[in-house]
Structures are given as structure tokens and as C-alpha cells.
Amino acid sequence: MDYLKAFIVGGLICVIGQILIDKTKLTSARILVLFVVSGCILGGLGLYEPLVRFANAGATVPLPGFGYALAKGVMNEIDTSGITGILTGGLKASAAGITVAIVCGFLASLIFNPKEK
Template sequence: MQYFYAFITGGTICALSQILIDKTRLTPARILTSYVVLGVVLTAIGIYEPFKQWAGAGATVPLLGFGCTLAEGVRQAVAQQGLLGAFTGGVRAAAGGISAAVFFGLCTAILFQPADKS
């Protein structure tokens, strides 16, 4: 059942994103940023953790999960380091994902030789 919940959750998030792109004037970048901020807000008010437990990877892999990771990292770092943790905790918590994104982006750019469309 966990796979089903993850599939339904991830699919719903993606479908909602597509609807926002098609039916509003929001750009994909604004939608993605909104999802990260929504993940932070839902984590801060305590709603995202039970949702994450229920949905599994369907809630942790999308951008909402990235926002949740940032918020949890900040919360832990502030508890350990004080105010300085508010600036370092999110990046430290998400460092693995950020590093992987940069690495695979670089590999893709090297393999496929991107160029301007014009």
C-alpha cells in the first residue's frame, strides 16, 4: 500500500502543478518556488510530518519535501547553534540533494553538449 500512497501523492502534486501551469499565468519557476515555501510552512505548523509518514516518497521526493528538509534542518541547527543555525541549517540538511543535482546537471551538460536554440 505504501507504493500506492506514494504514487497517488506524487501524481497529485504533479497534476496540480500542470493545472497551475495551464490555467494560470504563473511561470514554472514561481510554482516550484511556491512548493518549496509551502513545504517549509506546512512543516513549521506541524502538518507535513504526518502527511510525510502517510505518503512516504510521494511526499519527500517532490519540492514540498525539499522545503520540509530545509525547515527541519533549520530547526535542528537553531536548537544546537542558536541564531547562526538559521543561516546554515537548511543548506547543511539538504547538502546531499543539492550536491547530487549539481553533479548530475554537470554530467548531463557534458554528455549532451547543450546549445542555444537560436
């Protein structure tokens, strides 16, 4: 059941992205920005949390989940350390993701060469 929920919710979020790509000619970079920002706003409004509880990875793996993690991180940080949380919460929450991504990217640049399509 976990898997079915993750599949359907995750798939549907991607379908929204696909409709945006086909209908608005947005580049994938813009789609990524749009999804992270909307996830963050929805997270701030407390609207994304229920989706995460329902679909788990289906809601956290797509990029709005990354935005949601930013919002949640900021709010948690404010709860624990007050006003400085506004400055530290976002990057703290996304620290692992960004670090792994850039370390992997760097290592890949040492090992691989670009492939012609």
C-alpha cells in the same frame, strides 16, 4: 501499500501543479519556487510532517518535500546548536540535493549536447 500511498499523494501534489500551470499560465520556474516555499512554510507549521509519515516518498519526492527538508533542517539545527542554526540549517539540510544536482548538471554539460525537440 507503501507504493499505493506514495503514488496517490505524489500524484495529487503534481495535479495541484498542473492546475496552476493550466489556469494561471505560471512558468515552471515559478511553480518550482512556489512549491518549495509552501513546503517550507507547511514544514515550519508542522503540517507537512504527518503527510510525510503517511505517504513517505509520495511527500518527500515532490518539491514541497524539499521545502519541508529545509524547514526541518533549520529547526533541528537550532535544537542542537542554538541561534547559529538559523544560518546553517537550511543549506545543511539541502546540501546533498543541491550538490548532487549541480555535479550531475556539470557532468552532463561535459558529455551531452542539447537536443532539438
